[in-house]
Amino acid sequence: MTNQYLKQIVNKNYQYGFVTAIESDTFAPGLSEEVIHHISKLKNEPEFMLQWRLRAYQYWLTLSPPRWAHVNFPNIDYQNIIYYSAPRVKKDGPASLEEVDPKLLETYKKLGIPLHEQGRLAGVAVDAVFDSVSVATTFKAKLAEAGVIFCSFSEAVQEYPALVEKYLGTVVPYRDNFFAALNSAVFSDGSFVYIPKGVRCPMELSTYFRINAANTGQFERTLIIADADSHVSYLEGCTAPMRDENQLHAAVVELVALENAEIKYSTVQNWYPGDEEGRGGIYNFVTKRGACRGKHAKISWTQIETGSAITWKYPSVILQGDDSIGEFYSVALTNHHQQADTGTKMIHIGKNTRSTIISKGISAGFGQNTYRGLVRVLPQALYARNYTQCESLLLSATCGAHTFPYIEVKNPTSQIEHEAYTSKIGADQLFYCRQRGLSIEDAISMIVNGFCKRVFNELPMEFAVEAQKLLEVSLEGSVG
Amino acid sequence: MLIIKNLHASIRDEKQKTKKILCGIDLHVKSGEVHAIMGPNGSGKSTLANILAGQKEYEVTQGEAWLDGKNLMDLEPESRAAAGLFLAFQYPVEIPGVNNMYFLKAAVNSVRKHRQLPPLDAMDFLTLIKNKMKEMEMDEKFLSRAVNEGFSGGEKKCNEILQMLMLEPKLAILDETDSGLDIDALQRVAKGVNSLRDFKRSIVVVTHYQRLLNYIVPDVVHVMMKGKIIKSGGKELALELEEKGYGWLGSTE
Numbered sequence: 001m002t003n004q005y006l007k008q009i010v011n012k013n014y015q016y017g018f019v020t021a022i023e024s025d026t027f028a029p030g031l032s033e034e035v036i037h038h039i040s041k042l043k044n045e046p047e048f049m050l051q052w053r054l055r056a057y058q059y060w061l062t063l064s065p066p067r068w069a070h071v072n073f074p075n076i077d078y079q080n081i082i083y084y085s086a087p088r089v090k091k092d093g094p095a096s097l098e099e100v101d102p103k104l105l106e107t108y109k110k111l112g113i114p115l116h117e118q119g120r121l122a123g124v125a126v127d128a129v130f131d132s133v134s135v136a137t138t139f140k141a142k143l144a145e146a147g148v149i150f151c152s153f154s155e156a157v158q159e160y161p162a163l164v165e166k167y168l169g170t171v172v173p174y175r176d177n178f179f180a181a182l183n184s185a186v187f188s189d190g191s192f193v194y195i196p197k198g199v200r201c202p203m204e205l206s207t208y209f210r211i212n213a214a215n216t217g218q219f220e221r222t223l224i225i226a227d228a229d230s231h232v233s234y235l236e237g238c239t240a241p242m243r244d245e246n247q248l249h250a251a252v253v254e255l256v257a258l259e260n261a262e263i264k265y266s267t268v269q270n271w272y273p274g275d276e277e278g279r280g281g282i283y284n285f286v287t288k289r290g291a292c293r294g295k296h297a298k299i300s301w302t303q304i305e306t307g308s309a310i311t312w313k314y315p316s317v318i319l320q321g322d323d324s325i326g327e328f329y330s331v332a333l334t335n336h337h338q339q340a341d342t343g344t345k346m347i348h349i350g351k352n353t354r355s356t357i358i359s360k361g362i363s364a365g366f367g368q369n370t371y372r373g374l375v376r377v378l379p380q381a382l383y384a385r386n387y388t389q390c391e392s393l394l395l396s397a398t399c400g401a402h403t404f405p406y407i408e409v410k411n412p413t414s415q416i417e418h419e420a421y422t423s424k425i426g427a428d429q430l431f432y433c434r435q436r437g438l439s440i441e442d443a444i445s446m447i448v449n450g451f452c453k454r455v456f457n458e459l460p461m462e463f464a465v466e467a468q469k470l471l472e473v474s475l476e477g478s479v480g
Numbered sequence: 481m482l483i484i485k486n487l488h489a490s491i492r493d494e495k496q497k498t499k500k501i502l503c504g505i506d507l508h509v510k511s512g513e514v515h516a517i518m519g520p521n522g523s524g525k526s527t528l529a530n531i532l533a534g535q536k537e538y539e540v541t542q543g544e545a546w547l548d549g550k551n552l553m554d555l556e557p558e559s560r561a562a563a564g565l566f567l568a569f570q571y572p573v574e575i576p577g578v579n580n581m582y583f584l585k586a587a588v589n590s591v592r593k594h595r596q597l598p599p600l601d602a603m604d605f606l607t608l609i610k611n612k613m614k615e616m617e618m619d620e621k622f623l624s625r626a627v628n629e630g631f632s633g634g635e636k637k638c639n640e641i642l643q644m645l646m647l648e649p650k651l652a653i654l655d656e657t658d659s660g661l662d663i664d665a666l667q668r669v670a671k672g673v674n675s676l677r678d679f680k681r682s683i684v685v686v687t688h689y690q691r692l693l694n695y696i697v698p699d700v701v702h703v704m705m706k707g708k709i710i711k712s713g714g715k716e717l718a719l720e721l722e723e724k725g726y727g728w729l730g731s732t733e
């Protein structure tokens with residue numbers, strides 16, 4: 001009986017599947033040096049950027065797509081993807097919110113991300129990325145008062161080329177992997193953040209990624225630099241229309257935390273997951289990594305992954321500075337035919353470095369959910385410590401949960417703890433809740449939310465409630 | 481209030497073999513009455529309680545059960561709860577990460593909705609639950625903990641009674657709520673149960689021990705064995721059982 005009920009509950013509709021009818025400048029499908037020249041020229045990039053892109057492209061040509069993840073998908077034809085699509089603008093781009101195309105404003109409003117600087121998200125600055133370009137960034141003036149730079153990547157390349165050149169590719173080099181190389185060659189926009197020394201960013205920063213155009217890949221790049229003694233909390237959200245074809249999203253995120261700096265990076269990923277039969281949906285192949293470069297630096301990743309046909313990503317931390325801290329909190333939900341292979345890498349280099357990994361996988365329908373994590377402690381990382389806890393919750397008999405923890409410890413003073421559990425949603429828990437008068441929907445969402453509590457607690461307040469709701473929606477119609 | 485007629489039920493084990501657990505239960509509990517069900521381990525007391533609450537693991541092969549004129553077998557567990565049936569579980573489950581107060585508030589308001597009452601707001605709810613906790617001499621820290629998680633056996637049982645007091649059922653079934661309680665906790669539980677007792681409500685107490693029945697004095701005592709009620713009587717029957725055990729009854733069969 002449980003199966004049937006859970007199935008009903010896990011199948012709610014994707015609410016963000018609409019398409020915005022807007023005129024756009026779109027390249028023909030295909031990838032070549034010419035395309036890269038074209039992107040770079042459109043963006044009026046300095047020579048160093050173009051050269052870097054071209055080197056990445058040349059390197060990418062030598063690679064073949066990786067196959068080691070526990071995910072299945074047909075070969076991607078990289079010549080059949082559109083690498084650039086941007087809503088048409090009259091001038092060089094909107095100078096202020098008033099100049100943003102009303103259709104775009106309407107789109108973000110529908111997505112629940114108002115781009116005016118008041119209302120529900122009044123305490124959050126938003127950079128809105130639509131297909132290949134950033135269309136608006138809010139609260140720039142207020143942030144500038146604090147010395148915080150928050151702008152689109154394209155703008156950063158124009159306005160702060162020295163910062164970009166200094167840090168770009170230093171955490172995720174283009175040689176890192178197939179998708180990182182591809183992204184480095186063709187990325188079109190993204191967000192850029194710089195928090196100066198000693199500044200606590202006065203508000204939450206967030207980027208909202210929206211894929212709209214068909215057959216288009218989204219290749220964005222985010223770079224966040226927290227200078228010494230600074231603090232920032234950043235959140236990204238993502239949605240896409242419902243389409244029968246798969247679309248590729250290959251992003252790169254680089255974080256740099258200097259001495260005593262702290263970066264808290266949260267993701268609520270809700271790309272279109274495909275339909276019940278597994279048709280369509282986003283391939284979310286993302287490289288995210290942070291480097292704690294200074295003493296006592298801290299980087300914390302929190303992710304709620306409910307969307308995408310395939311999620312393949314490992315937000316990681318390189319703990320270089322002594323006493324630095326890396327954290328990874330994750331909820332990954334796979335329903336229907338969704339697949340997720342996600343986890344983290346914690347690379348301990350500095351002394352007394354500490355890392356915490358809390359991973360919650362929820363599988364329903366035919367969903368496949370894999371945790372893959374690496375904890376590496378180098379010989380010089382004296383007294384390093386790691387705590388890992390992986391839990392999986394199975395809501396159907398046809399779904400799967402897999403755990404691949406890799407631990408490499410090259411020093412006897414370190415302390416590593418690993419716990420892993422798999423549980424089925426308890427028929428007895430469900431019955432208990434229902435005996436107390438709760439509907440089966442409420443009971444399941446309560447149990448699942450309880451399971452995720454530890455991770456939700458890490459989200460910024462404004463988004464914890466959203467995340468819960470999202471989970472409820474994504475779960476509609478599951479379990480058996 | 482509760483009428484059970486010739487109820488038969490069985491369960492299928494992993495090898496799909498059918499095992500009969502209830503073999504024709506007849507029970508009639510009137511409004512305002514307290515009935516005790518006693519009997520050796522494995523006689524089917526919990527099974528009966530769970531079936532009444534809507535546990536579908538068991539197959540009801542024959543018979544019927546009515547609560548206030550409603551055929552229980554037609555109702556989902558949550559509708560039975562809304563109709564006023566409450567089961568204090570023999571083994572209350574833990575629900576990690578779910579706040580005890582949040583859970584109870586959702587339950588109370590869900591049941592109120594079914595009963596066409598307006599939901600309690602946060603303040604009213606808090607006032608009410610704090611009063612009930614005082615009655616039960618429970619520490620308020622239980623409100624902020626996860627449902628039953630890390631509670632001792634006795635704490636879980638007290639939490640069940642707290643839930644019962646908040647949900648104000650018409651028919652409360654207490655499945656071995658007394659086992660694992662020290663004497664103080666036992667008295668608190670009894671006090672809680674007695675505070676609910678009135679002419680409109682009925683209570684069914686499943687227990688092994690006469691001890692609890694000193695505090696919650698039953699109108700009728702039943703003895704269940706091998707899936708049947710083999711003897712019923714007044715409260716003296718419990719004393720007799722305490723003295724002689726169940727053996728003398730079994731031999732009469």
Ligand SMILES: Nc1ncnc2c1ncn2[C@@H]1O[C@H](COP(=O)(O)OP(=O)(O)O)[C@@H](O)[C@H]1O
Binds near residue numbers: 525
């Ligand atoms: N879910 C179940 N699966 C298999 N056997 C069960 C199940 N529930 C109850 N039984 C069996 O039914 C009989 C009655 O159990 P129960 O109702 O718990 O008895 P009591 O509460 O009187 O001690 C026992 O033999 C028990 O093993």
Ligand SMILES: [Mg+2]
Binds near residue numbers: 526656
């Ligand atoms: Mg029992």
